[in-house]
Amino acid sequence: MSLFEAIILGIIQGLTEFLPVSSSGHIEIGSYFLHVQSSDNLLFSIIVHAATALSTIVVFRQTIWEIIRDLFKLQWNESTQFASKIVLSMIPVGVVGVLFEDKIEALFGGNIVFVACMLLITGILLTITYYTKDQDNKVTFTKAIIIGIAQTIAILPGISRSGTTIATALYLGVEKNKATRFSFLMVLPPILGAALLKTLEFAKAPEIASGNISGLTLAAGFIASFIAGLLACQWMIAIVRRGKLIYFAIYCFIIASAVLIAQLF
Template sequence: MSLLEAIILGIIQGLTEFLPVSSSGHLELGTYILGIEAADNLLFAVIVHAATALSTIVVFRRDILVIIQDLFKFQWNEGTQFAAKVFITLIPIGLVGVFFEDYIDEFFGGQIIFVGSMLLVTAALLSLSYYAGKKEGKITFGKAFIIGIAQTIAVLPGISRSGSTIATALILGVEKERATRFSFLMVLIPILGASLLKTLKYFKDPSIAEGISGVALGAGFLAAFIAGLFACLWMVEIVKKGKLIYFAIYCAIVGLIAISAGFLI
């Protein structure tokens, strides 16, 4: 992978990790267009995912600090309840991530028609959230579990993690700002967990890092981090203003293009 390709894919990862358009789907499309196999480079995947996790931590650093402080009070307070709800969301994604991630990558990776189809699903979900009723509710434990299931479905390339979790929360009647905050903070552990699993795979087989230099890795990390900061802050404002419908239109257009390209090529 060249330096320019690493930067391009880092920007794609950073932007699409938070915007409701599917980072995995766009990485599949990006590597397909560029004609490279970066999606198969586990070390690069670890680096850019770590960058987006870091950008989330920077944006929500105050919220994270408050939650940590509440946890160490050893009381059933707001921070402890929030952490418990996040833990509930980890149950379905943890089971799928541990037992089925390799099968998902094997069966669906590089399938541009499948990616396009799942982008249409993302578009439909975002549209439903836009036309859902009044959203002033809180996140209950039951809602947290349902949001966790939505996050689990997002392991499929083309299903947006942020789009599916935020849209599901809005459909369940959760207030916009609460939905966004919960969605972004709940994905930190799965992202870091997935990065850890891929790091272990790298140590077992260092040859997976062949074809990419340290400079390219650093550039990809920096590009993903900066793009992630921008996208995370932008996404918070987008949800507040109820503009998710525009991303539904975007996902529908890109999905149809991907499906058409898959049949024609």
């Protein structure tokens, strides 16, 4: 992987982790057209996922600090309830991720036709939100588990994690700001958990998993992903507030169609 490729893929990861267009799908498409070797992907994936996790922490640092502070009060307060809902939402994706993620990657990894089809589904999910009435409800425990189940679908490359969770929350009547905050914070533990699992996998055979990627290239990918993630996270909060997800639905349809046409010819 070259320095240029690392920067491009880092930007793709940072932007698409938060924008509802599927980071895994775009990484698959980007890797395919840049001809990035699979041996480079594991270590690089760890680095860019850590970068996007850090950007989430930076954007929501005040909220995260308030939750941690209130947890130490050992009271059943709003922060404790919110944290409990986050944990509850993590259970479905944790189970599916541990049991099936490797099988899914083996079946669909590198299959950009499948990725394009899943991007079409993401576009449909986002389109439906355009016709969903604005409501002012909170995330309940029942809604948290439903949103968590929806998140498991995003294991498929091309299905947007943020798009699916935010769309599901909006379908359930959750207020836009609450839906966005819950969506971004609920994916933080799975992102960190996935990075940890990949790190353990890397530790078993570092000489194989690292390929020929250099430290400078990894640093470039990390910085690109972190900066792009910061911008995309804040941008996405404003986009959901204004109800403009339909534009990303159109984008998904265009990219998916372009990939399918490219594969035909």
